[in-house]
Amino acid sequence: MALTPLQQEFVLHFGEMGSRWGINRTVGQIYALLFISSEPLNAETITDALAISRSNTSMGLKELQSWNLVRLKHVPGDRRDYFTTPDDLWEIVRTLVSERKKREIDPTLTKLRELEMQGPAGDDYAEARVAELRELIEMMTGFYAEMEKLETERLVKLMTLGSRIAGLIDKTGGMFPVLTKRK
Amino acid sequence: MALTPLQQEFVLHFGEMGSRWGINRTVGQIYALLFISSEPLNAETITDALAISRSNTSMGLKELQSWNLVRLKHVPGDRRDYFTTPDDLWEIVRTLVSERKKREIDPTLTKLRELEMQGPAGDDYAEARVAELRELIEMMTGFYAEMEKLETERLVKLMTLGSRIAGLIDKTGGMFPVLTKRK
DNA sequence: TAGTCATTTCAGAAATTTCTGAAATGTAAG
DNA sequence: CTTACATTTCAGAAATTTCTGAAATGACTA
Structure with a gap:
């Protein structure tokens, strides 16, 4: 060919x-x-x-x-x-993200948890750094897990919405009532 | 040491x-x-x-x-x-994402645009596929550009909010008034 | 300016990854 | 069962990447 x-x-x-x-x-x-x-x-x-x-x-x-x-x-x-390859590009993106997470993130998250399980290492800075990193990764993978559940249509809407999303969160840390009431 | x-x-x-x-x-x-x-x-x-x-x-x-x-x-x-390394982990994440985008995404976006500029290739399927991919990447990089602007505090709030964000978008394609009114 | 120490460069060595051709394995049809 | 492909496996070859030691460069100080 x-x-x-x-x-x-x-x-x-x-x-x-x-x-x-x-x-x-x-x-x-x-x-x-x-x-x-x-x-x-x-x-x-x-x-x-x-x-x-x-x-x-x-x-x-x-x-x-x-x-x-x-x-x-x-x-x-x-x-x-x-x-x-799948016709649907979003399906491809989902696969790609999920596989990369599996290969590039999950093993490290597991390792960080293992390190924390090993208990006090007499190295406060390193321990704090490991914990902080683990928490950050957990937050991001948690968010990813939520986004993964969304139908493509909503995901696209969300992305197109862009920074107007930010307006939803007030600087004092609360969110608008419409959010807390739903679901 | x-x-x-x-x-x-x-x-x-x-x-x-x-x-x-x-x-x-x-x-x-x-x-x-x-x-x-x-x-x-x-x-x-x-x-x-x-x-x-x-x-x-x-x-x-x-x-x-x-x-x-x-x-x-x-x-x-x-x-x-x-x-x-910076003390602030979010700063690290921002750098990482931005650099990876620069190396892994931007060159491809440029190439796709170049290919489209070269005009009809007499291969409708391939042309459509290239256009579709370019659009998808543009949507995602556009969204990234918006998120990049947010202060860390709001970014964290957004991520913690998780799928409740989805509730903001109704299935018919509109969004709640609160969103369209702000900003 | 000469001397000292820090850093970078770079050619080749070492290690690793990728690729090939040949052989082995799998599988369906006659 | 045998034949005719299709696919996979795998040992070694080829290519690429990573690493080292030595030499070059840079930059401060006395």
């Missing part, structure tokens, strides 16, 4: 960004290719479009599957596996 | 997580060490606490400085450079 110039450039960009996003070039390219392809692709097609080895494609797809970033499809009468 | 067991474990954890966070082990360890140390440290102390080479410390500190994650301090009568 020959790529259009647009596809080509898009794929190469994702490959280059890969390392900043914590995935390797090939994985970035495979994802990009699936993302801008209207139809599901099989491993052979990917291999040939990206000019990589078949085994590299296999490993890349495995990695993307471990991130829940691709969906497996089957074409009747063809026993090869076909892959796509 | 000998590390306490707490410091030791904290530092090692950050080193291991480094690769997932897009920094290398040493950089993660240096940052962690500065973070849990009550006093600013100089390069010599870091080198010796982490058992790495002096040049590695130098490069690691340079990297952390490029991320704006450390502050340079000077001790009177001592011409060596001393480094710390």
